[in-house]
Amino acid sequence: MALLAVGSVALDSLQTPFGVREDVLGGSATYFSTAASFFAPVRVVAVVGEDFPQVHVDFLRGRGVDVSGLERRAGRTFRWSGRYEFDLNQAHTLDTQLNVFADFRPELPEAFRDSSHVFLGNIDPELQLRVLDQVRAPRIVAADTMNFWISSKRATLLEVLRRVDLLFVNDAEARQLAGEHNIVKAARAILAFGPRAVVVKRGEYGALFFSGTEVFASSAYPLAELFDPTGAGDSFAGGFMGYLARSGSLEIPAMRRAIVVGSVLASYAVERFSLDRLRDLGPHEIRARYAEFRRLAHFDDLDVDVLPVAPRP
């Protein structure tokens, strides 16, 4: 099973209540590939500029990521700058410089076209469609998107939704896309647009999975160390898709485990700035936190009879 990731590879400038970082490694495809690389071979398709440090490419390669689809072009790398208030759930974009990303036309190397699991990171839905046209017979295609595309390219995004199996969105995006405040109703409306499943990410409150009549809720890990929420969503998606590729199953029990694996990867990603925590994360730590998630969610059957309350006189 091979996993294909298309998205941004970026230099981020970040401000959180815990510090400031300039031009650090970021981007949706970067977080996704790094998280997924714990489980399966990943192929990345993205573009960077001449200024992109080679050490970052070497880092991805060192994680076993196939970077032959990472184009280096004349010009500057995509830059995103964001700020988080004390409530870390909400990123405020300060600046987006598309640079070489502005005329990015993803071109899949021939060897990538047989990918079994495909992740269309948060990019222009027109480009997401272009990637879909180039893959042969993927077993599962998942997509991510954001408020910007929901408002500016809605019709194209709806076309993407007709062609993907799974959509990752956060709660605000789900509401905006469905035009519905209630998250359960919003998820149902999104399923009616086409995908077989939708994952609604709710930051520190966890994630909800909807497919047909199936609903699964995972809490987030109650973290004491949280420094930089950037990349949580993409690390979640990377853990989720990486696990599915590794397990080979697309059945509901595998999806449930994937939600928890995604939550584990996201919980580690936010413990330090940029990809610093994922860089030194060990497989044993993934296992350990997965086990903690199980304990966290476990409760026994009710062990007493609940008596009917007598009506008050």
Ligand code: AMP
């Ligand atoms: P998230 O997982 O949603 O926190 O994604 C964070 C990453 O998305 C950052 O590292 C940014 O570089 C990247 N990003 C932010 N805005 C955009 C955009 N408009 N297009 C592509 N990537 C973006």
